């Protein structure tokens with residue numbers, strides 16, 4: 001049912017509530033991810049656990065809870081954590097790639113696009129991105145702070161259709177299931193209102209940073225970006241396959257709109273074009289009739305000054321606006337590669353951000 005899934009593995013899931021990684025369980029989660037990957041789904045893992053693993057590696061030192069001590073633990077633990085993912089995915093012949101992000105990588109449009117390009121390139125090559133916060137360098141001002149919110153930003157970055165948050169709870173309950181025997185699982189939340197937020201309280205589970213409250217925040221971000229969100233227990237048998245197949249598991253938060261539509265609306269309504277380009281008749285036909293991306297070969301003229309990630313107006317040979325889109329190249333770059341084949345971009349510029357000038361997903365026809 002879903003095609004591109006961000007799977008958030010919380011520290012409590014990876015450790016099974018112990019101070020160290022639960023390796024057999026981690027192998028099982030990797031097996032489920034590998035199975036999805038084999039069936040042609042795009043899988044992105046958002047992992048926690050760096051700090052917990054660092055603590056284990058250093059034999060549980062007694063440390064003051066300062067930022068620099070946490071950064072040290074993360075620096076030690078992150079590489080070890082990655083090493084485990086590499087080993088376990090290798091069993092299935094799958095490569096993994098590490099992406100470490102902070103909020104500042106996502107706040108600036110240019111860096112956002114770079115992070116997105118990296119993520120998409122890994123996926124195109126069948127590599128599973130393993131994402132975590134760059135805890136070793138992230139200070140208070142630039143960090144996301146918890147991997148629930150991070151996973152929502154990753155779902156947005158990846159244009160995922162599902163964010164699966166695996167935790168140590170089966171989902172969101174009508175009351176605290178640990179103290180109230182009447183507590184019932186809420187299968188679907190259509191609106192995250194004050195009542196729902198009150199149910200989440202400010203619970204913090206196990207070793208991780210987040211609790212139900214940060215999961216609700218994250219769910220709200222991801223569903224606004226067009227992803228369905230499911231919160232459920234990582235220990236339930238075959239949970240990843242079942243969730244991705246659309247089985248009713250845990251608590252589901254349906255997406256508010258499709259990411260593509262949402263994004264296109266934003267391109268048209270939310271951004272003022274910083275410049276324009278004129279394209280030839282062949283390119284105009286490819287855009288309007290075939291829904292193709294715009295290649296540099298079809299560009300005949302560039303007007304105005306714009307940078308990568310800016311919105312630009314795309315005009316036909318008669319000067320009429322045909323489309324608006326987000327450019328992957330600056331105006332200076334486009335001037336140099338206009339009319340050239342995509343294969344020549346690197347030779348002309350000395351670098352390339354991919355074969356297209358404006359991707360179809362970043363373009364709305366007007």
Ligand code: GLU
Pocket residue numbers: 010011047048049050051052074132133135145146147148207208209210
């Ligand atoms: N990024 C942290 C880590 O890997 C975890 C944050 C969280 O648990 O939400 O240790």
